[in-house]
Amino acid sequence: MRGTVLAAVAVTTALTLAGCAKDSGAPSGGGNASGSECKLAPKPPAAVASTTAAKTPEKADGSALKVGLAFDIGGRGDASFNDSAAAGVDKAVAELGVKKENVKELSAGPNEAESAKQTRIRQLASDGVNPIIAVGFAYADALKAVAPSFPNTKFAIVDATVEGATNVTPLVFAEEQGSFLTGVIAAYKSKKCNVGFVGGVETPLIQKFEAGYYQGAKAAAPDIKIAKKYLTPAGDFTGFQDPAKGNAAAQGLVSGGSDVLYHAAGASGKGVFTAAKTAGVSAIGVDSDQYNQKTVEQERDVIISSMLKRVDVAVFDYLLAVAKNDLTKLPKVFDFSVGGVGYSTSGGKIDADLQAVLEGYKAQIVSGQIKVSDKPTS
């Protein structure tokens, strides 16, 4: 009897304490000192444990692999997407023993014909290169046509799935999840409760970034205003290579009141950063940690974070899986749970408090409590 009472007291105390802890968290989360800042939604509960605990590095021997990389426009050195894929291969060279001279890299020209893409893949495959990684969804049709003729060659494609070709491994990402956190960052950092998005080309892929950003910002601050601009319509891929357009679009968003700008516009992002710098607002980079990128060094003080799309992780994991001759364990989608997307904190603009919030949202996404849609609602 006595034991039961004691237990009850203990439980009640614990509950009260837990309640207190929760309560004391709320006011600071909903803190709205300045009138124009966002009224933030309650913070998510802190993440229990690091969900992306460092995996013990797996060992495999890749010295026999002849790796082929078919880049999209830009190739190695584009400080973005292609470079990220190249970094994954470089890591494989360093850690899996893939021989440097066994890595063959070819890259696409602007506006090339479909037959050029097919030929590039076929060239690699008939040279005995295996595995072959095609960087970019533009290779989807080429792989669909070529892969069946080389049934013993392993192919992978970044950002696309190729139906009907069993030897093509898709390496796709949950960009909307990474962008969700970017939206949260934007909402916390905005002083006017008004944020903007600049998309390079209005393709379904870039709309995933927009969708996640929108949902993240709304989740953190339900009243927030989110403006968007796309540089070019689908089909015109110059939107990824036009800093001047990026600049003009960013200026437009700033004059509309946005004071945090997130871009998913490839090389046009540089224009977004310069506009942000001129106007004295913040910007968020994309794909790789842009704060540390040489090409945008001049503007880096406006970059508060970057949405990381770890093409390098996916490429490395793929090569590791090929070296181990087991592709079955490769994730279907590279999302938060496998470290396929993330955010950067270089530059010191993301403080510990905000990081705790971000980790909280991240934990909810990983656990499935928050489902991030990859289609824009508006």
Added chain:
Amino acid sequence: MKLNLRSVVLPPVLAVAFAALLCGLALLLSGANPFTAFGAMVAEVGEGTAAVDIINGGATYYLIALAVAIGFQMKLFNIGVEGQYRIAAVTAMIVGGAITLPPGLHALVIMLVAIVAGALYAAIPALLKAYRGVSEVISTIMLNAIALGVVAFLLKPDVFGELRANSLTTGELPESAHVPGIPLGAAGTIFGLGLLSVVAGVGYWVLMNRTRFGFELRASGESATAATAGGVNAKRMIIAAMLISGAIAGLTALPELLGRDHTFTQNFPQGYGFSGIAIALLGRNHAGGIAFGALLWAFLDRSALALDNIGVPKEIVTIMQGAIVLSVVVAYEIVRRMQLAAEQRRVGQQLGTTNGNGADRQPAATSAGGGAE
């Protein structure tokens, strides 16, 4: 019109040689061996699907360059072929996917739709030019930008588009609309509709050289006022030339769409129109010359892959294409002057004296003849 071998063949040969020299220099400066590079470019023609790719690419370029050339014949600069072929391609694919017809007829209807769509889109600048005097250069450039937007709109999933992986397409064409090619085994497949360019080429030659319409077209190009005085309806000529130009441009994308892709995706290559302008210049609006230019262009496109394969910067090909167009213009001028000098000497010998006046008149006629050819 007598075909002067020296004035027709020499300039392009000179131009290609000069462009090769220029690129050789660029290659040397970038630290590559020009002989290895050129060797690789030539050697790859015999490998894999290269030869077939060149023929297929050439056929596509030929159609679009013919479209440009028809305008050029009457000094109309239809820069809008770029927009016309994209609008035509996407419209034709949407219609083709929506209807069911027996094989053969289906492809024929798709071709007709493409012709009509291309011509209709070219009708806008034609009417603006004929009735409002709007420069076709400006209006077609702007319509190119509008075409991009229209195509992007039509490809939206809630309009006519279909989302496939991370790409937007017009949806797959049914089997009955496919046009079989000429299979050459491992060497690839020549597009069946590649024959269209042969038909169009012959038609173009007949139209220009054997019909009254062609004569009036060229006459309007030489001198609009003189043609009008001779009873040619200038407005009718402008509209007709633009419509034919747009119609041929509309066919451009069909060989690869009906022969291989069976769907129009947002990745469909852009820029055929601009290559077409360069090729028409290179071929001097001549049916045979354009064929040469189109194949050369396709060969250069293709060799970019071979260069990349041996680690030579493939951008060298773009330099080469630019250099060829530039030097072909210069080369024609040089050859024209050489002929002029030769003519002067000949006339001088005939008259027994070097009379400047007589020599001046003679070459003027020669150059006019050369230009129209």
